[in-house]
Amino acid sequence: MIIRDSLILRTTTRFLFPLTLVFSIFLLVRGHNEPGGGFVGGLAAASAFALVLAADGLEKARRVLRVDPLVFVGTGLAVALLSGLPPLLDGGAFLTGHWLDAKIPVIGHLGTPFVFDVGVYLTVLGVAATIVFELAEERP
């Protein structure tokens, strides 16, 4: 569905879409220390796809996403769930944080909570995209 065909919007989207995606990942990665996080990152990523939807239509938006957004939902949930399992191996409680010793630039310490946040990101992206796409679907 295209709300109104607009050359300006289409051209802008070509730049804004990758920028928004990168920004969403930026939000996700910095979230542990600065404002941001998986939830808002997922929402930002979903709005990137909503932008494509508005500019180029549902077909294009689905193509850009490549897979059914529900796949993101399932993957995200699975990643979040799996991130909680490692502590079970050494008798800790489910979802206890485990950290690598080495420090990585921007992210800082890498640990299972970050993996969990990635799961949240994917789930939120999937849920929001699913709802937007479903509502945009034309009645046959």
Place this chain on the structure above:
Amino acid sequence: MLTPVLTLFALAAIAPGLQRVLRERTGTVLAVVPAALFGWFVTGLDDVTRGEAWMQSWTWVDELGIHLAFRLDGLSLLFALLVTGIGALVLVYAGGYFKGDARLPRFYAAILFFMGAMLGLVLADDALSLFVFWELTSVSSYILIGFNHEKEESRASALQALLVTGGGGLALLAGLLLLGQVAGTTQLSALEAQAAAIQSHPLYLPILLLILAGAFTKSAQFPFHFWLPGAMAAPSPVSAYLHSATMVKAGIYLLARLNPALGGTDEWHYIIMVAGTLTIVVGAVLAYGQTDLKRLLAFTTVSGLGTLTLLVGISTELSAQAAMVFLVVHALYKAALFLGIGTLDHEAGTRDLGRLGGIARAMPLTAAAVAVSAISMAGLPPLFGFVAKEFFYEAKHEAPHAGQLVTLLSFVGSAFVAAASGLVGWRAFLGPKRGETPKPPHEGSPALWLGPVLLAGVSLLFSLLPEQLAFSLIQPAATAMHGEHTELVLAPWVGMSPAFVQSLVMLAIGVVLYLLHDRLLQLGTPLRRLAGWGPARAYRLTLDRLVAFAKWQTRLLQGGVLGTYILIVIGTTVLLGGWVLLDRVGWPDPTFDEARAHEVLAAAAMVLGAVLVVRARSILFAVASLGLVGYGLALLFLFFGGPDLALTQLAVETLTVILFVLLLRRLPPLRSRSSPSQRVRAAVVALAGGALMTGIVLATAATYHPAPLREYFARASVPLAHGRNVVNVILVDFRALDTLGEITVLTVAALGVVGLMRLRRDAPEEDLK
């Protein structure tokens, strides 16, 4: 003792598979298991007679002190023998009765499941374990009564039985829980020691009434007796097993089990004796009025259960003995009669008294078994039923109150039961031929006569050697029920004893009633209309009202209009939340001196947005106005040091606008849907909701103390979770489980949207209009 119960459950699970392999021999093969269990329980008799109960216990729910506990004492043993022994015979019988029936696998599974549940019930030593098995018997009974599920009548009867016994079950649960509270234990065998404390407790009467509600519904006591004749929609093996020999005695079992702890008080005597006596008379008279032999037997079962209840209510040493003797007698003759009448129905195609007569010639074995059992039911010498009658007679004299009235009424009941026995045992089989049966009657296959003949044989054997055979079984049971050791003594033959004379008089009246049956039935025809006013009518009315009420409140609360749902949700929140707020905290006293100009501005913008939403004439304008509220809120978050919240609020707001734009095409124009009165109603609820939220926020701010949790998170965030953004650390680390729950909810919401939208898309056009 868990093993026998689990064995039966497992057998229920594999029985349908076995049926495919073993075919016609399945019933006999399956019967080996309960028969073996029967043998195993017999080996426990020595220990139990010496007073050494077998016990087993596992912790089930530790926090609540609930155990999965079993205990085999005399009472449990007697019931376990009935359950497994008659169970084995019924399995064999069913193999013949359902020969070639495609539903047989289902039958085996259901009846074995019931058998396991019933065995668990009588072995349980924990009140809540007992309750679980109690409910399982109700559920399996439902499945078995509704076995002919294509028939409306079967389904209605099954539901009726389930609702009546299930309702009683709820009362029982409440009673058992209260009892556990008062006694400080749910262990049944430990209750007796607390008897004095329980009986003097103010909650004693409520406990007693609740438990009696459970027992009376299960054991079909007046006025709950009506479900039992209805349950005759079940096939004969089920009626013989569940609705005469075992399950309906569960209520009696429970009362006998609790007699040492609860029994002996005035309340116990009065309530139980009144219910028992009424049930005896009502059951016997109604039995006499039946022409369908199976219904006739069902009503005599009601009467028999009344006798047992009365004896439990008398609650003396002798009455405990009498109750256990009669229990065995009744199980034996009633199972045999039901199975025999089932065979008759199976081979002659009818069980209508009006068409039956002189069948004995064609079905000699069945006829003999039925005749012997009927004599026992009538309570005539030399059969075991007479022994029971003697005990009953003696026990009644010990009734603490109104002994004369109880004796008279139960005497009337006995006479009617005797007449009914004649109708079953004599008229149908030996009386003059009255008409053609749908099928030419002939003797059934061995599977069909084996059960009745064996049961009648045991009846005979017990009457020949009561002290040697029967009493060794019954004595431990009576001891357990009485709570102290008791010795069964057969009254010596004194010729014209009062019991014997009474039996003769009763027999004479019974014979007269028997001879007058046709005429009295005709005379009684106008009375039949009265039957429509019985407790069954109350049940139907209650059920109808309940369904009507459910429909009414569903239409009211869940009419499918989103606005109504929101109204109800917010309205309920306001009522409950407001009540708690005013009750616990009181209306807060706010101070505004700290507000800064830009904060006031943002708040004013939000108020403006809200007003514009309400005044909007187009959806687009409403959405934009709503956006004003959202962005204003994001600003406020920012002012008060919540950049994360502000960021998320902005993103959500943006997506919301996109969603609305996408939805625009699908929404009806504004104002076309709500009347002014609806708008007023919505405004009132909305303002109340806003007031409540304001109150809560102000109250929170007014009573706010720096929570140790907040400080802890701020302190621990970096060292423990390597993150400086406390909000995010809480979300993904400290409270990650909550977040996991939330994203799961999101997932469900997305699936819901997909479901709804695709359903709409795939539906044919005209369905949507």
